[in-house]
Amino acid sequence: MTATVDVIELEEARMAVNDGQSPLIKRDMNLIKHVVVELVVQLxxxxxxVDELFALKAGDVVKLLEQVHEPASLCLDGKPVARGNLVAVDDNFGIQLTEIL
Incomplete structure (x- = not known):
């Protein structure tokens, strides 16, 4: 199989100058406000x-490095966006935010 290879000429890109007054990207939240994101609370x-991992069985306790009084992290796409305290909301867990990152 043979491919056709064509030479192309590229122009040098002109850099836009930001006057510092307007954002580089205009934010219109109406375009994305319907997008659903998944948040994860990390304790x-x-x-x-690996040996210890494979030896785990029901009833074992895995001790976390964080202390009891430390806030949990609210993560979006694996990155913390807020911190807060674990709470009960009816029969569910919740997080009461104390800090937005």
């Missing part, structure tokens, strides 16, 4: 060897 983390 903490732990480290262990």
């Amino acid at each position: 903490g983390h732990a480290s262990m060897s």
Whole structure:
């Protein structure tokens, strides 16, 4: 199989100059406000060897590195966006935000 290769000439891009008054990207939230995102509350983390991981069984306790009084992180796409305290909302868990990052 043979491919046709054509030479193309590119112009040098002209850089737009921002006057500092207007944002580079205009934000129209109406365009994206219907998008659903998934948030995850992260309580903490732990480290262990693969051997310890494979030895886990029902009833075992994995100790997290975070202390009880530390806030949980509210994450979007794996990145913390806020912190807060774990609360009960009816029969569900919730997070009461104390800090927006």
